[in-house]
Amino acid sequence: EVQLVESGGGLVKPGGSLRLSCAASGFTFSSYSMNWVRQAPGKGLEWVSSISSSSSYIYYADSVKGRFTISRDNAKNSLYLQMNSLRAEDTAVYYCARASSGWKNWFDPWGQGTLVTVSS
């Protein structure tokens, strides 16, 4: 069974840092691009960042560029999101999601999400 399990969320003060992890299983992790998507409380979905299978291509939404860093460890079947200079508007559930094969991707499956709360 294909599975994605996020961890690392929690309460952090504005300006603080947090590192999210996503553990993948049930598929050849090193063959797929991966993504982070977030959802603020009661709001819709917002794409955050993407990383290609070999980490050669990395992209960010403008809202997080310069503050967040996506990375992966194919040997550990893991995806990461380092979040620095956190703001109240970064409060959200963060999902990792596998991209479909190829260059234009839908997302399937998604992990269960991890909640990040930025508050003093």
Next chain:
Amino acid sequence: EIVMTQSPATLSVSPGERATLSCRASQSVSSNLAWYQQKPGQAPRLLIYGASTRATGIPARFSGSGSGTEFTLTISSLQSEDFAVYYCQQYNNWPLYSFGQGTKLEIK
């Protein structure tokens, strides 16, 4: 940036009836459009990709249509488990993916 607009924001339909949800793109996305279902407290689940191809395990009552800027998700006969929030996503403007704001499908 491609803006995705879904309508209506909330749709009230009785079980057994048909539901039609709309998604409009601010510029053409060809057929590079996906639909997701999200239930409270759960992650989104892929329903449709390529505008009209059902994902694995998705019942035949779900169908997608459209291309360019206008898309529709139709649920032919609503079951109790179908009441949820539905999102469209364009992936034509890769990697600047964007989602609609969602349509909440509620029981009438």
